[in-house]
Amino acid sequence: MKLHILGCHAATPSMKGNPTSQVLEIRDHIFLIDCGEGTQVQLRKHKVKFSRINHIFISHLHGDHFFGLPGLISTFQLLGREKELHIYGPEGIKEVILLLLRVGNSWTGYQLVFHELKETIPEMIFEDEKVKVSTIPLKHRVYTNGFLYEEKKKERGLNMEAVAKYKIDKAYFKNIKKGKDGLSASGEKVVNLDLTFDPPAPKSYAYCSDTAYDESKIDFIAGADLLYHEATFLSTEASLAQKTGHSTASEAARIARKAGVKKLILGHFSTRYKDKDLFLKEAIIQFPDTEMAEDGKVFEI
Template sequence: MNLTILGCYAATPRTFTNPTSQVLEIRNRLFLIDCGEGTQVQLRKNKLKFSKINHIFISHLHGDHFYGLIGLISTFMLLGRTADLHIYGPKGIKEVILLQLKLSNSYTAYNLYFHELISSESEIIFEDEKVIVKTIPLKHRVYTNGFLFQEKIGDRKLDMNAVQNHKIETCYYQKIKNGKDIELEDGTLIPNEKLTFDPIPPKSYAFCSDTVYDESIIPIIENTDILYHESTFLETEAHLSEKTMHTTAKQAATIALKANVKQLIMGHYSTRYASIELFKEEAETIFPNVLLSDDGKTFEF
C-alpha cells in the first residue's frame, strides 16, 4: 500500500505548496483522494499514470479540495481516455462539473459517473473483489466525508512442501488457497491448515479531511493501520480551529490515540507557521507514531 501526497496545505496554493490531493495505491488500484488546484501538474511531477485512475473521491465542496477536478477531467478527454471515470462526492458535484463542461462545450468521450453522497451515516460507496471503501462522516462548515479504504482478506498461501509431499495435483491449488480441505485418492482428508499459511493481513487507510475535533468517528476508524487526519492549527490557535471547524495537531493525535491506530499522518497545515515540524512536536506529546505529509512525499506501508 503506497500513499503519494500531491498537496497537503490549507486554503490557497503557493509557488511551493499545493492544496489537498493524494493518490492511494492499494491492491494495484490507484484512487485519487481530493483534487485541489494543480493536481494534474503534481500527478505529472510524481510520474503517476493518469490512465490508472478510475475512481476519484472528493471530501467536500470547498475549493482547495476540488477546484482541480474539472481540469483533470478535461485533460483525460484531451488524452483520448476511453475508460469509465467514477467520481464520489457531495450532492452538487455533478451539477457544478456538468455546468462547466456544458458552457465550455467540452463533453467527454468517455463515460463519467457521479456518485453523490448525502448520508450522515457511514456507508459503503465502492466495493470490488479486493477493496472496500466506506465514508467517514465529518463535521465541517459544509457537508463533508472522509474515506476508509480497506483491503479484503486475500487467498491463503500454499505450503508447497506440504502440497508436494501429499502429491496433490496443481488443479487443486486454487481450491486449497480458497480454504478448502483436500481428500486424497485413498480417502485421507487433509485439513486446509496443514497445506497453507495464513494470508497477509489486510491493510487499511483512513482519510479524514477538514473537520472539527469529533470523537464520533472513532468507532469507524478504530484499529486502522494508517490515519491521515487534518491538523490545520497548533494549540496556540485553538480558538481559530473552533471558529473555522478545523482540528489542531494535538486534537488529531488524540483521535489517533483513542482510535488505537498504528500510524498517524498529519496534513492540511495552515501556512501561518514557520515549520511543519511544529505539528509533529505537538502531536507527539499525545501519540508516538506521527508522520508529516508534504507535497511530493510518498509513504510505503
C-alpha cells in the first residue's frame, strides 16, 4: 500500500502549497481522495497515470477539497477516456458536476457514476475481492466523511517444500490456499497448517479530513495501520479549531493514541504557521509515531 500526498494545505492554493488531494495505491487500485484546485497538475508532476484512476472519493464540498474535480473530469474527456468513472461524495456533488457540464455543453463520452452519500453512520461504499472502503462520518461545518480503506485477507501461502514432500496433486492447491486440508499421493490427510504459511496481515488506511476533535470515530479507525488526520491548527488556536470544525495537532495525536493506530500523518495545515515543526512537536508528546504530510511525499505501508 502506498500513499501519495498531492496536497496537504488548508484553504487556498498558493505557490507554496496545494489544497487537499491524495492518491492511494491499494491492491491494483489507484484511488483518488479529495481533489482540490490544481490536483491534475500535481498528478502529472508526480507521474500518476490518469487512466488508472477509476474511483474518486470526495470528503466534503468545500472548495479546497473538490474544486479540482470539474477540470479533471474535462481532462479525462480530452484524453479520450472510455471507462466509467466512479465518484463518491456528499449529496449535491452530482448536481454540481452535471450543471458544469451542461453550461459548457461539454458532456463526457465516458460514463460518470455518482455514489452520493448522506448517511451519518459508517457504511461500506466499495467492495471487490481484494479491497473494501467504508465511510467515517466526521464532524465539520458541512456534511463530511472520512474514508477507511481496508485490504481483504489474502489467501494462505502455499509451502512448496511441504507440498512436494507429501506429493500433493496440483488439483488441491486452490482449496489448500483457502484453508482446506490436503491429501497426499498415498491417500493420507495432511492438515492445512503443515502445507501453508499465514498470509501477510491485511493493511488499512484511515483518512480523516476535515474534522473537529471527535472521539466517536475512534471505534471505526481502531488499529488502522495508517491514519491521516487533519491538524489545521496548533493548540494555541484550540478555540478557533473548535469554532471552525477543525483539529489541533495535539487533538489529532490524541485520536491516534486512543484508536491505537500504528502511524499518524498530520496534514491540512493552516498557512498562518511558518514553522511546520511546531505541529510535529505538539503531536509526538501524545503519539510518538507521527509524521508530517508534505506535497509530493510518498508513504509506504
